[in-house]
Amino acid sequence: MNYSHAFHAGNFADVMKHIVVTRLCEYLKKKDAAFRVIDTHAGIGRYDLTGEIARRSPEWVDGIGRLLKAELPAKARPLVEPYLEVIRGLNPGDRLETYPGSPLLVRTLFRPQDRLSALELHPEYAERLGRLFAGDVQVRVIHLDGWLALNAHVPPKEKRGLVLVDPPFEEKGEFERLVDGLQKAHRKFPGGLYALWYPLKDTRAVHDFVSALEATGIPRLLRAEISIRPASNPPRLHGSGLILVNPPFTLEGELRVLLPALAQVLGDPGQGRHRLEWIRGEAPAAAPDPGATRARTGSTGSPRPRRA
Numbered sequence: 001m002n003y004s005h006a007f008h009a010g011n012f013a014d015v016m017k018h019i020v021v022t023r024l025c026e027y028l029k030k031k032d033a034a035f036r037v038i039d040t041h042a043g044i045g046r047y048d049l050t051g052e053i054a055r056r057s058p059e060w061v062d063g064i065g066r067l068l069k070a071e072l073p074a075k076a077r078p079l080v081e082p083y084l085e086v087i088r089g090l091n092p093g094d095r096l097e098t099y100p101g102s103p104l105l106v107r108t109l110f111r112p113q114d115r116l117s118a119l120e121l122h123p124e125y126a127e128r129l130g131r132l133f134a135g136d137v138q139v140r141v142i143h144l145d146g147w148l149a150l151n152a153h154v155p156p157k158e159k160r161g162l163v164l165v166d167p168p169f170e171e172k173g174e175f176e177r178l179v180d181g182l183q184k185a186h187r188k189f190p191g192g193l194y195a196l197w198y199p200l201k202d203t204r205a206v207h208d209f210v211s212a213l214e215a216t217g218i219p220r221l222l223r224a225e226i227s228i229r230p231a232s233n234p235p236r237l238h239g240s241g242l243i244l245v246n247p248p249f250t251l252e253g254e255l256r257v258l259l260p261a262l263a264q265v266l267g268d269p270g271q272g273r274h275r276l277e278w279i280r281g282e283a284p285a286a287a288p289d290p291g292a293t294r295a296r297t298g299s300t301g302s303p304r305p306r307r308a
Helices: 012-028 052-056 064-069 077-090 102-109 123-132 146-152 174-188 203-216 251-266
Strands: 036-039 046-048 098-100 115-120 139-143 161-165 193-200 221-227 239-245 273-280
Touching: 012 064, 012 077, 012 102, 012 161, 012 193, 012 221, 012 239, 012 251, 036 102, 046 052, 064 077, 064 251, 077 098, 077 102, 077 251, 098 102, 102 115, 102 123, 102 161, 115 123, 115 146, 123 139, 146 161, 146 174, 161 174, 174 193, 174 203, 174 239, 193 203, 203 221, 203 273, 221 251, 251 273
Parallel strands: 036 115, 036 161, 115 139, 161 193
Antiparallel strands: 046 098, 193 239, 221 239, 221 273
């Protein structure tokens, strides 16, 4: 799909992904013990929203730009606030000029004891990332194929952490690599948190991906998605998804608040939708998520449904 992230920084997929990553970091910070974030496809870490690339493809306007202006529901606002604090801290003036990639986002959220391993294969991107974190003892930038990190860099010495897998989907086979990489990493680090990002574009590929995950037998797999428009033919990016492995017990309830709010704010008028379901795990014997409908007040319907 050629998801070169410089063109898409701050778009709806980034917003959804980064809010969830922020919630995971906030959960990990509840204990005094240190944790590590392993970011397998780290990118350059910081994106200029005023540069030529962003001007050619200003997707951030309908992503973070729209969210900053939105009136979120009362229950959603405090869940989004830590993420927005990071954005405001990087943009102290009246203009939105900078957007953090996931490495800079999580680093901003860290306490002194927490650590980041940021892996990036592209030599230019890895060099820029290294300059961004030069002298930072809490960050290790590694010029390496991120797929190797899923096996070579787990478990972290802290024994607590988040593995963020956010491939660019520039080549065929990324869904298969996600499944294979997760299986290998989970065998070595079964208690870790994992967040696997994927695009909603090819509905058949996503269906096969979810089926393959279910077949792994890995317990506690939670699927979270938002769609900003209906799927189309020919296909175009219409949504953003995360597979969450070993999610905190608080996260499902938070996502039931966040996902419909984000789908409403970020979706095309009347078209925002969301999905939240357990692929494998401990879903309670209850009715389906009542919010997995068209994201507008009073509507009903069946559930369906960037890298940094």
